[in-house]
Amino acid sequence: MKKILSLGFIFLTILFTGCSSDNDDNAVDNENSVSAVINGADWKPTKINSVTLIKVPGMNQRFDINIQDDSKMLMLACENATTAEDAMPLKEYNFYEEIDEEDKKLQVSDALFINSYLIDGNTYTEHIPVSGKITITAMDPNKKTVSGTFSFKAVKGGVLQTKIVTPEVFEVKNGVFTNLSYTVYKQ
Template sequence: MKKILGIGLLSLSVLLTACSSDENDKNDNNNAVSATINGVEWNATKINSVTLIKVKSENQQRFDINIQDNAQMLSLACVSELTTADAMPLKAYNFIEDIEDMDALFINTYLVDGNTYTEHFVETGKLTITSMDAAKKTVSGTFSFTSKKVGTLQTKVKTPEVFEVKNGTFTNLSYTVVTQP
């Protein structure tokens, strides 16, 4: 699991710099993403990507969600053993700092003047997939995580020492499947 999460971190970094299409705006297909970030209600205005990556040679798969508003981008990921269906197992995936068998990853990134800045590292987090329709390629679930500031990369936006996401939900997000050898 460590290897695919490492690959996932690299892939998520690439996603953070990639452009998204207007096809994935929040209001398509009745999809929605919301959360409470440091006590303030937050709603994603753009769904950049939702992807299931199946890696046959590793017998694993990774599920990524990349969402944002005008100031903040969240990247959520989880891994499992490879399944025959184009879906993840319905369960809770967790990140706990200093535990080797973690199966989730969370990244929060600030959007400032066209640039991206990641100043926090996740300490704990939970992503629960509550429903996933492999035929329709839609997914719903919940998420929460806490990250701690590890440095300052910009000074235009004051970022908190602790970044806490609670009550996160995603509903009917459309996803694509990518199969790698």
């Protein structure tokens, strides 16, 4: 139950902080970059909607990245115990949807991945994550920049629109983010 509540909070946080502005300040450029391979095709977002570290007293801190191009939006999130610095620990964060066969217990997730489709001004999320990892390799709390890698796999949970046909499996490999500027929100 704690896992579901925690992931639910991450999802709500992503939705809350995922709103984008209409200016070009969030455009991807040579200073900050993101790339990945989605279902075998190279992908680069055209816009960074938000990169945030959220610190709430008494709760784990959350780190979110929300990026998009004209047709897709990816939301990556991870959580960890709150630290004194305005940064996440440099480590791998994982999303598990399965029981560990060796230990016979449910894996505890500390990451969440959501992919959505942007169609006619609406956002549709038809896939459910089954596995994934985000690794933070560098995070500078003074400059507020972060770098790392990510990958995840999601399966179709249903059809919410009929304008495009979405794949049964949505797989992201070789995801890399470099020198993304982040904002810290404290409550």
